[in-house]
Amino acid sequence: MQASLSNIMANYGTNEFKGGLKIMLDGDPHSIVSNEFVKPGKGQAFARTRVRNLKTGRVVERTFKSGESVESADVMDTEMQYLYSDGEHWHFMNPSSFEQLAADKTAVGDAHLWLMDEAICEVTLYNGQPLAVTPPNFVEMVITETDPGLRGDTATGGTKPAYLGTGAVVKVPLFIEEGEKIRIDTRSGEYVSRVK
Amino acid sequence: MATVETLQHGAQLRTDVRHWMVERNILEVITPVLSSAAVTDPQIESFRAESGAVSTNAFLQTSPEFPMKRLLAAYGRDVYQLAPVFRAGESGRYHNPEFTLLEWYRVGIDHRQLMTEIGQLFHSVAVSFDLQWQADEHAVYWDVVESFLEIPASSIDTRSVARYFADHERSWPQAIDDDLDAALDLLLDEFWLPTLPNERLTFLVDYPASQAALARKRVDARGRAVADRFEVYVGKVELANGFFELTDAEEQLARFEADNRQRQRNQQHPMPIDRRLLAALEHGLPACAGVAVGMERLLMVLTGASHINEVLAFDISRG
Numbered sequence: 001m002q003a004s005l006s007n008i009m010a011n012y013g014t015n016e017f018k019g020g021l022k023i024m025l026d027g028d029p030h031s032i033v034s035n036e037f038v039k040p041g042k043g044q045a046f047a048r049t050r051v052r053n054l055k056t057g058r059v060v061e062r063t064f065k066s067g068e069s070v071e072s073a074d075v076m077d078t079e080m081q082y083l084y085s086d087g088e089h090w091h092f093m094n095p096s097s098f099e100q101l102a103a104d105k106t107a108v109g110d111a112h113l114w115l116m117d118e119a120i121c122e123v124t125l126y127n128g129q130p131l132a133v134t135p136p137n138f139v140e141m142v143i144t145e146t147d148p149g150l151r152g153d154t155a156t157g158g159t160k161p162a163y164l165g166t167g168a169v170v171k172v173p174l175f176i177e178e179g180e181k182i183r184i185d186t187r188s189g190e191y192v193s194r195v196k
Numbered sequence: 197m198a199t200v201e202t203l204q205h206g207a208q209l210r211t212d213v214r215h216w217m218v219e220r221n222i223l224e225v226i227t228p229v230l231s232s233a234a235v236t237d238p239q240i241e242s243f244r245a246e247s248g249a250v251s252t253n254a255f256l257q258t259s260p261e262f263p264m265k266r267l268l269a270a271y272g273r274d275v276y277q278l279a280p281v282f283r284a285g286e287s288g289r290y291h292n293p294e295f296t297l298l299e300w301y302r303v304g305i306d307h308r309q310l311m312t313e314i315g316q317l318f319h320s321v322a323v324s325f326d327l328q329w330q331a332d333e334h335a336v337y338w339d340v341v342e343s344f345l346e347i348p349a350s351s352i353d354t355r356s357v358a359r360y361f362a363d364h365e366r367s368w369p370q371a372i373d374d375d376l377d378a379a380l381d382l383l384l385d386e387f388w389l390p391t392l393p394n395e396r397l398t399f400l401v402d403y404p405a406s407q408a409a410l411a412r413k414r415v416d417a418r419g420r421a422v423a424d425r426f427e428v429y430v431g432k433v434e435l436a437n438g439f440f441e442l443t444d445a446e447e448q449l450a451r452f453e454a455d456n457r458q459r460q461r462n463q464q465h466p467m468p469i470d471r472r473l474l475a476a477l478e479h480g481l482p483a484c485a486g487v488a489v490g491m492e493r494l495l496m497v498l499t500g501a502s503h504i505n506e507v508l509a510f511d512i513s514r515g
Contacts, residue, residue: 015285037288040385041427041434042409043239044378045286046369063386065371065378066285 011069014047022054022075025062029054029073029126039066054124054131057109075131080123082115090115090133092123103130111135113168114186135186140195141165142181146172162191197514198507205325205499206507209491210278212321213298222274222300227263229280230254233470236455237409238462241284243293253468256282259488260299261410262473265441268301268484269476276300278491290433292504293512296491303484307411307424307440310485311399314428314436318397318494325498329430330396337403338420340388341380349420354379361386377406394431401426410448411439428489430497438487445477 012023017035024030030051039045045066052059054075064070080092080101089102090112103123105112107130111121114135122134146162159171162182170184172191181195198206217224234242234255242255260279267275281297302310315332322329338349345356354372357379361368366386372378384400392398405413408423416422424440442448449469456466495507505511 037286037291038385039239039286039288039291040381040389041437042237043381043407044375045239046382046385061367063367063369063382065369068369068371 010072012072013069014064014066017047017049017064022073023051024071024073025051025053028056029075029131031075033059037066038063054126055106074127076125077122078125079120082117082119082121084117085112085115092121092130092133095120101125101130103133107131108133111186113164113166113189114139114141114184115166116141137185137187138183138192139186140181140183141168143172143176143178146176146178148177159191197505197511198509202495202499202501202507203509206491206495208324209321209495209498212324213278213317216317216320217276217300220274222276222302225264225267225275225277227260227267227277227279229257231257231262231470232468233262233472234467235259236452236459236467236469238455238458238464241464242467243282243284255467258283259297261486261488262470264299264301264486265473265481266476268303269479269481272303272482274300274302287512289503290493290496292492292508294515295504298489298491298494299486301441301484301486303482305485306483307401307426307438307485310438310440310487311401311426311428314438314487314489315397315399318428318430318435321494321498327395327498330393332397332399334399334401335388336401337380338416338418338422340400341383344383344387349418352376352380357383377404380404389429389432392429392432396431398429399426400429403427408442408451409437409439410442410451412442428487430494433493433497434490435493435497436487436489438485440485441481441483443477443481443483445474448477449474 012021017032019032019034021032022029023032030053033050033052036048038048047064047066049062050059051062078094081095083091083093089104090108091100091102093100111133116139119136119139123130124132141164143162144165147160158174160174161169162172162176163169170189170191172182176182176194183192183195185192230245232253235258240258242258245252245254245256259281260277264275277299279297279299280294282294284293286293319329341352342349345352345360347356354374354376358368402416402422403425405421405423408425411423411425413423426438427434428436452469459466492504492507496504499507501507
């Protein structure tokens with residue numbers, strides 16, 4: 001049933017273009033990063049977009065004549081639970097159907113730095129295969145290694161590197177100690193706060 | 197949403213414009229926003245006004261040009277107005293479907309003289325906003341195109357423009373097909389616009405005859421078919437469009453009909469032709485030049501706003 005549903009293709013006109021829209025270009029699924037309505041004077045209008053190839057991650061500029069329509073990409077964002085990595089693949093499970101999927105290094109990209117057991121991630125599927133993995137916006141992780149803290153020094157605003165179990169390195173305030181749990185914004189890779 | 201400072205700047209700009217018009221004895225007028233006729237230009241889409249109660253076949257104006265020309269034909273004197281205008285489907289950094297045009301007509305002068313006046317008006321409002329814009333520059337449309345493509349206008353087609361885009365690794369919309377006007381528009385937008393210095397007025401003049409709209413056509417000294425039409429840019433922002441106005445009723449009707457045929461080829465609705473305008477032209481429109489200035493864009497340039505929403509009290513999504 002799912003397969004037949006996904007075969008119904010929609011088309012998007014340029015007036016429907018917006019950031020995040022998934023479209024097919026040159027046989028590859030793309031995501032619109034930005035779209036600008038261009039109409040110099042009284043003439044023809046265009047949609048000047050920046051699109052990300054969801055397979056390669058490459059961002060290019062594409063210009064469309066206003067009124068053109070483009071096939072939608074059969075791309076679906078699904079919430080999935082991260083299970084484990086076998087070194088080559090990262091395994092995820094759909095928490096409602098219990099269906100499991102393996103994402104390769106290309107799909108996971110830098111997200112592996114923030115993947116911890118049972119984290120609920122957004123997995124982008126193309127034709128049912130994982131294309132990209134987006135970790136939760138905020139994660140809480142334990143510091144495995146950092147220089148000794150400077151007690152009482154909470155005001156100077158200095159930072160030091162802290163190492164996390166996944167291989168991620170985060171700049172933390174000087175008073176944070178090894179073994180402490182911290183909250184991190186995965187979009188910027190920045191320390192947010194200490195978790196008690 | 198505009199800040200209260202921006203609203204004040206908008207008010208100041210309108211006051212400056214009105215003073216400037218009064219000093220030149222140009223009469224402020226108001227013409228109907230609703231009309232039973234509409235613009236035929238395939239690149240401009242009108243909103244149709246609907247009413248649940250009464251039967252209506254009215255369109256919101258996309259420009260006050262037609263009724264203002266009827267006033268010119270009737271009274272033969274200089275007129276201007278600050279008019280709300282509506283264009284369906286135009287939304288973006290420099291576009292809102294509802295915006296304000298400063299439209300004015302001067303009897304007995306051509307577009308060259310009108311450009312001088314526009315320069316004076318723009319420099320004077322700039323000064324009142326403590327800005328100093330550089331001296332004006334004129335660029336001839338075909339010269340600009342030829343300078344990029346390095347071939348004479350007569351041998352330029354969409355393939356030569358497409359090749360230029362490919363050579364410069366720029367995206368080319370295949371849908372342009374053999375629409376040369378669209379191809380030239382995109383060429384100028386991609387390659388010429390970015391070269392314009394900020395804080396300078398640039399007049400792009402002598403448009404290709406195929407883009408004459410309501411301007412007179414002629415053949416230039418180099419044998420190229422051109423229109424007496426210009427556009428004004430401040431920095432990289434297009435602010436105004438003007439014509440040495442077409443006064444020939446027969447040719448005006450032919451252009452309206454050609455527009456409607458093009459609309460049908462594009463699978464757009466043909467629009468009701470303004471017969472009252474044609475009657476006015478028949479009666480006699482004095483030789484005149486006219487220009488329309490986008491007031492929100494002018495305010496953007498004067499206040500350094502980067503999006504039209506910053507100068508509108510409420511943009512279309514909040515209207």
